[in-house]
Amino acid sequence: MTSPVGLHRVLDPVGVLPQAAWRLDPYAPLGDDEVRIRVERLNLDAASFRQLSEKHGGDGAAVRAEVLEIIGDRGKMHNPVTGSGGMLIGVVDEVGPATPLPVKPGDRVATLVSLTLTPLVVEDGLAGWDGRGEQVPCTGHAILFARSVVAVLPEELDPRLSLAVLDVCGAPALTSRVVRGYRSPSVAVLGGAGKSGSLALAAARRAGAGRTVGVVPVPAERDRLAAAGLATEVVLADARDPVALAAAVTGALGGPADVTVVCVDVPGCEHGAILATADGGTVIFFSMATSFAAAALGAEGLAADVTMLVGNGYVPGHAELALDLVRQDTGVRALFEARVAAD
Amino acid sequence: MTSPVGLHRVLDPVGVLPQAAWRLDPYAPLGDDEVRIRVERLNLDAASFRQLSEKHGGDGAAVRAEVLEIIGDRGKMHNPVTGSGGMLIGVVDEVGPATPLPVKPGDRVATLVSLTLTPLVVEDGLAGWDGRGEQVPCTGHAILFARSVVAVLPEELDPRLSLAVLDVCGAPALTSRVVRGYRSPSVAVLGGAGKSGSLALAAARRAGAGRTVGVVPVPAERDRLAAAGLATEVVLADARDPVALAAAVTGALGGPADVTVVCVDVPGCEHGAILATADGGTVIFFSMATSFAAAALGAEGLAADVTMLVGNGYVPGHAELALDLVRQDTGVRALFEARVAAD
Numbered sequence: 001m002t003s004p005v006g007l008h009r010v011l012d013p014v015g016v017l018p019q020a021a022w023r024l025d026p027y028a029p030l031g032d033d034e035v036r037i038r039v040e041r042l043n044l045d046a047a048s049f050r051q052l053s054e055k056h057g058g059d060g061a062a063v064r065a066e067v068l069e070i071i072g073d074r075g076k077m078h079n080p081v082t083g084s085g086g087m088l089i090g091v092v093d094e095v096g097p098a099t100p101l102p103v104k105p106g107d108r109v110a111t112l113v114s115l116t117l118t119p120l121v122v123e124d125g126l127a128g129w130d131g132r133g134e135q136v137p138c139t140g141h142a143i144l145f146a147r148s149v150v151a152v153l154p155e156e157l158d159p160r161l162s163l164a165v166l167d168v169c170g171a172p173a174l175t176s177r178v179v180r181g182y183r184s185p186s187v188a189v190l191g192g193a194g195k196s197g198s199l200a201l202a203a204a205r206r207a208g209a210g211r212t213v214g215v216v217p218v219p220a221e222r223d224r225l226a227a228a229g230l231a232t233e234v235v236l237a238d239a240r241d242p243v244a245l246a247a248a249v250t251g252a253l254g255g256p257a258d259v260t261v262v263c264v265d266v267p268g269c270e271h272g273a274i275l276a277t278a279d280g281g282t283v284i285f286f287s288m289a290t291s292f293a294a295a296a297l298g299a300e301g302l303a304a305d306v307t308m309l310v311g312n313g314y315v316p317g318h319a320e321l322a323l324d325l326v327r328q329d330t331g332v333r334a335l336f337e338a339r340v341a342a343d
Numbered sequence: 344m345t346s347p348v349g350l351h352r353v354l355d356p357v358g359v360l361p362q363a364a365w366r367l368d369p370y371a372p373l374g375d376d377e378v379r380i381r382v383e384r385l386n387l388d389a390a391s392f393r394q395l396s397e398k399h400g401g402d403g404a405a406v407r408a409e410v411l412e413i414i415g416d417r418g419k420m421h422n423p424v425t426g427s428g429g430m431l432i433g434v435v436d437e438v439g440p441a442t443p444l445p446v447k448p449g450d451r452v453a454t455l456v457s458l459t460l461t462p463l464v465v466e467d468g469l470a471g472w473d474g475r476g477e478q479v480p481c482t483g484h485a486i487l488f489a490r491s492v493v494a495v496l497p498e499e500l501d502p503r504l505s506l507a508v509l510d511v512c513g514a515p516a517l518t519s520r521v522v523r524g525y526r527s528p529s530v531a532v533l534g535g536a537g538k539s540g541s542l543a544l545a546a547a548r549r550a551g552a553g554r555t556v557g558v559v560p561v562p563a564e565r566d567r568l569a570a571a572g573l574a575t576e577v578v579l580a581d582a583r584d585p586v587a588l589a590a591a592v593t594g595a596l597g598g599p600a601d602v603t604v605v606c607v608d609v610p611g612c613e614h615g616a617i618l619a620t621a622d623g624g625t626v627i628f629f630s631m632a633t634s635f636a637a638a639a640l641g642a643e644g645l646a647a648d649v650t651m652l653v654g655n656g657y658v659p660g661h662a663e664l665a666l667d668l669v670r671q672d673t674g675v676r677a678l679f680e681a682r683v684a685a686d
Contacts, residue, residue, distance in 0.1 A: 005618075005645060007586065017585050017614045019644045020637065083636035117644040149646045170643065242360050243350065271360045275348075285635070285653070292628070292635040292653060293426035294363065300513065300656030301362045301460040302348060303492045310628070310635060310651035313643030 002031030004146035009119050011075070018117035018145075024075035026119035026143060032098040033146040037090040037109065039120070041160070042136040043167050044086040046194075047265040047288040048079035049134045055081075060131025067136070071122050078116040084288040085115030086134070088142060089153065089163045100146055108159065110166045111142065112149040112319060119143040135160060135340075151319040160340045162323065164195055169322035171196035171286045172203030173315035175261055178282050179203070184210035185258030188249045188276055190239045190269060192231055193221035193335065196286050197263035199322055201230040202329045204259070213252040215239060217264075224338070228331035239264045245272035262287050270294040271302070279305045286311035345374030347489035352462050354418070361488075362460035367418035369462035369486060375441040376489040380433040380452065382463070384503070385479040386510050387429040389537075390608040390631040391422035392477045398424075403474025410479070414465050421459040427631040428458030429477070431485055432496065432506045443489055451502065453509045454485065455492040455662060462486040478503060478683075494662040503683045505666065507538055512665035514539035514629045515546030516658035518604055521625050522546070527553035528601030531592045531619055533582045533612060535574055536564035536678065539629050540606035542665055544573040545672045547602070556595040558582060560607075567681070571674035582607045588615035605630050613637040614645070622648045629654035 002008045006018040009025045018024055030036050044052075044067075056062035071077050077085050092107045103109055111118060121140045128137035144150055153162045179185055187204040191197040192214025201214055214231035216222050217238060226234045237248035239262075250256055256278040262269055267289045274295070277283050283306055285295065295308055326333050345351045349361040352368045361367055373379050387395075387410075399405035414420050420428050435450045446452055454461060464483045471480035487493060496505045522528055530547040534540040535557025544557055557574035559565050560581060569577045580591035582605075593599055599621040605612055610632045617638070620626050626649055628638065638651055669676050 015584060015586070016611075017618075017641070017644070019640050020585075020611065020614055083634065084640065113644045113646070114640045116640050147646055149643075241358060242363075243358070268359075268363065271363060275360075288636050288639065290635045291426065292633045292638075293631050295635075295653045296631065296656060297362050297427065297457045297459050298360070299653075300492075301360070301456045303456070303490055303657050304655070305657060305659055306655065308653035308655055310638045310642075310653060312647070312649065312651055313639060314646050314648060316648055 002033055004033060006117065006145040009143065019114065022074060024119045026075045026121045030094055030096055032096045033100070034096045035092060035099050035101055035103060035144040036094045037142045037144065038093045039088050039090040039138050039140045039142050041163060042077060042086060042088045042115065042138050043163050044134045044136060045082070045084040045288060046134060047082045048084045048086065050265060051079060051082050063131035064126050064129055068122060068126055071120055076115060076118055076120050082288055087111050087115060087163070087167050089159055090142065093141065101144060101148065101150055103150060103152065108153045109150050110153055110163055111144060112151055112166060112169070114313070149314060154323060158340065161326070161336055164336055164340055165322050165326050166319055168196035168199060169318040170311060170313035170315055171263060172199040172325060173318035173321050174284060174309070174311060175200040176203040176207040176321065177315065178259055178284060178309070179207040179209050182258050184208060186210050186253045186255070187212045187259045187261065188215060188253065188257035189261045189263060190215045190273060191263035192216055192234065193225040194263055195336070195339065198228065198230055198332050198335045199325055200261045200263060202325045202332045203321065211253050213249055215245065215248060224335065228335050230331045239272050240266065240268040242272035242275045246275040249276040257281060262290065265289055267291065271298045274299050274302055274304050274306055277304070277306045282307040282309060284309045284311055345376055347376065349460065349488040352486065362457065365417060367462045369418045369464045373437055373439055375439045376443070377439045378435060378442050378444055378446060378487040379437045380485045380487065381436045382431050382433040382481050382483045382485050384506060385420060385429060385431045385458065385481050386506050387477045387479060388425070388427040388631060389477060390425045391427045391429065393608060394422060394425050406474035407469050407472055411465060411469055414463055419458060419461055419463050425631055430454050430458060430506070430510050432502055433485065436484065444487060444491065444493055446493060446495065451496045452493050453496055453506055454487065455494055455509060455512070457656070492657060497666060501683065504669070504679055507679055507683055508665050508669050509662055511539035511542060512661040513654060513656035513658055514606060515542040515668055516661035516664050517627060517652070517654060518543040519546040519550040519664065520658065521602055521627060521652070522550040522552050525601050527551060529553050529596045529598070530555045530602045530604065531558060531596065531600035532604045532606060533558045533616060534606035535559055535577065536568040537606055538679070538682065541571065541573055541675050541678045542668055543604045543606060545668045545675045546664065548573070554596050556592055558588065558591060567678065571678050573674045582615050583609065583611040585615035585618045589618040592619040600624060602627070605633065608632055610634065614641045617642050617645055617647045617649055620647070620649045625650040625652060627652045627654055
């Protein structure tokens with residue numbers, strides 16, 4: 001019997017879980033509780049794509065070559081610098097007889113576990129990708145374990161739209177849970193015009209938030225987010241500048257935030273988020289660029305009595321909640337459609 | 344007026360908070376709201392000391408030279424590899440007229456904010472330290488800001504004992520708060536025989552935990568922790584081996600833990616902690632060796648509905664709680680006295 005968490009596909013170092021492994025085996029025969037997917041598209045994690053793109057100065061061919069090298073070396077798309085991956089969509093190809101996953105051959109699905117633990121083979125050299133966007137057309141195969149999470153894509157939505165939504169569906173689900181733990185809390189979302197940020201704002205409103213503020217770094221994003229109508233206020237600030245950020249949030253909300261959600265995929269936002277949050281409040285870190293030590297020591301150094309959550313990408317019902325928000329909230333939907341069209 | 348969070352002492356890069364800075368200025372004249380301490384002893388963060396000691400193969404003179412170089416270069420003891428610092432004790436030397444801190448000249452105090460944000464000058468070349476332990480006798484001065492946290496040391500306790508306790512006093516305070524959020528939860532503490540681990544176990548018991556398990560890596564620690572009587576069960580396991588760790592915890596508690604506290608100062612314990620925790624449970628990461636990405640992606644990859652907390656070193660009342668536990672809990676006291684004597 002194969003391992004429900006995929007231990008049998010770990011090649012190096014042996015004994016760790018697939019996400020911690022340097023290298024996975026994507027070629028072993030399909031286990032009884034595994035599922036094989038024909039891959040159609042990868043969606044790279046925003047922090048990973050940004051790191052690769054900046055490293056290569058925006059040279060798409062070089063980015064593509066490095067992504068191919070990573071997948072070839074590691075048997076998975078696991079950026080060794082950022083530690084992050086992304087997700088994929090494809091069509092179910094073969095289903096082991098003992099799988100607990102609710103899929104059948106022919107289903108178009110998205111994987112909701114990270115690419116950092118998903119065995120993956122690319123067969124087309126990523127020939128259809130110019131290396132300049134997070135969404136990567138791809139022919140190949142991937143393996144799901146018994147304890148993976150997978151969503152069948154809704155037929156009425158563009159698959160690229162669904163993929164973009166599902167990639168960040170943990171953010172609105174956890175934001176919703178945290179907001180419900182307060183009474184009409186004020187909520188600040190750093191990176192409010194982005195994918196996870198806009199969904200977090202929509203989820204906060206639905207969960208009963210009071211005043212909300214979306215913080216964005218450039219006027220174009222401010223205008224887009226204001227037009228979407230997702231936040232009470234939209235303000236411009238550099239989330240890496242703690243003093244400026246705290247002033248912007250406090251000004252917009254009339255005081256520090258009860259709940260601060262960090263959706264900015266650049267390093268150095270921990271201190272600003274803490275400084276912008278009220279005593280007794282909660283900071284949720286969704287950015288993969290978050291530094292654990294900076295958060296822990298920052299709160300201590302500021303004598304800040306805030307609860308700090310590692311943004312868990314899995315919350316039960318997360319895919320359904322996020323897809324529902326995009327179906328029903330025209331502001332979120334417009335932001336996502338514009339982003340997918342531009343990608 | 345000087346900044347309550349110390350912005351005026353940041354030399355490079357300008358505009359960030361002191362903890363994020365590469366270099367601080369410990370020489371500027373004392374501000375109206377600042378306090379200067381004559382330093383007597385540094386207590387290096389365990390992860391920092393371990394990294395330095397391993398890098399130099401246990402060569403104490405080389406470790407001492409590198410600590411001196413870090414403090415000289417940065418104006419603070421901020422290990423650039425681990426990102427962590429530690430704390431210090433000393434005697435209050437001068438108090439600015441506008442300080443809100445409850446201290447007066449002559450008070451023997453411990454700083455409860457990290458050394459990573461505390462301006463520091465060493466004047467004796469650390470001549471009294473052999474480079475082989477975390478506690479560093481030291482002559483020099485340090486600066487506290489208005490928003491620092493400082494505790495006057497109890498006269499009836501050995502200052503080295505108080506320092507060792509206060510260094511980790513965030514752990515019992517946050518553990519206590521989380522345990523009170525459940526009804527008689529089962530609690531697992533990884534690294535239960537260490538400083539933060541033993542205090543977390545004692546705090547969990549006082550806060551109403553049900554069954555508890557202390558996980559330790561070697562038989563000597565198992566025997567010490569069992570003798571201290573702090574946990575229902577004490578088990579041997581390598582916290583970096585997720586499958587073995589989960590089996591050990593589940594075996595000891597009769598199921599996964601409701602609350603798992605990570606106090607092991609080595610990298611790679613995130614997945615085991617998540618796998619050992621029940622759905623709906625909470626993992627508190629106190630180790631500075633924690634990887635944010637490994638925790639976030641690990642929980643997602645395991646489809647684990649667990650709340651993951653960044654261990655905030657500041658919780659109101661933390662110093663009082665920790666000192667009280669050491670005064671009243673003979674098991675904790677014995678562990679700390681043995682550790683201080685061996686140091």
